[in-house]
Amino acid sequence: MSIELIVLDVDGTLTDGRITYTQNGDEVKSFSVKDGLAIASWVKLDKHVAIITGRTSKIVERRAKELGITHFHQGIHNKKEVLEGILKELNLTMENVASAGDDLNDYSMLLASKRSYVPADASVFVQKIATEVLSAKGGEAAVREMIEKLIVLENLEDEYLALWQ
Numbered sequence: 001m002s003i004e005l006i007v008l009d010v011d012g013t014l015t016d017g018r019i020t021y022t023q024n025g026d027e028v029k030s031f032s033v034k035d036g037l038a039i040a041s042w043v044k045l046d047k048h049v050a051i052i053t054g055r056t057s058k059i060v061e062r063r064a065k066e067l068g069i070t071h072f073h074q075g076i077h078n079k080k081e082v083l084e085g086i087l088k089e090l091n092l093t094m095e096n097v098a099s100a101g102d103d104l105n106d107y108s109m110l111l112a113s114k115r116s117y118v119p120a121d122a123s124v125f126v127q128k129i130a131t132e133v134l135s136a137k138g139g140e141a142a143v144r145e146m147i148e149k150l151i152v153l154e155n156l157e158d159e160y161l162a163l164w165q
């Protein structure tokens with residue numbers, strides 16, 4: 001069964017996990033453009049992407065829109081439960097899911113997914129249950145590394161590269 005949906009955590013996965021506040025109280029996050037290109041390419045392959053994050057941020061909402069991520073959930077305590085709802089909507093199963101997360105609030109989602117990936121600097125507890133520990137740290141193209149591994153695993157190299165020829 002093929003991977004049709006990737007599910008992403010934000011803080012510590014799509015970002016380096018830092019939350020910076022300006023003197024005015026504005027929140028600042030940095031995202032890897034490398035992750036963004038890989039995510040947008042995955043979407044162009046008619047695959048699905050979901051963001052499920054425990055925090056709420058207009059910055060993350062903006063990034064999701066930029067990348068064409070339609071399954072976007074913020075302020076979530078039980079990520080696995082939200083994932084199950086997305087699967088019902090898409091008529092998929094956990095066998096079609098690859099997830100990426102870095103910490104204990106991602107544990108049940110990672111454990112339930114067919115394939116699970118964690119950045120190099122993830123919690124040791126989620127590293128123990130992950131399908132693979134990535135070589136990149138969160139916010140440093142770990143998601144691109146995951147997607148490229150999935151592209152190879154799913155034999156999608158020709159279609160992936162054709163997007164850019």
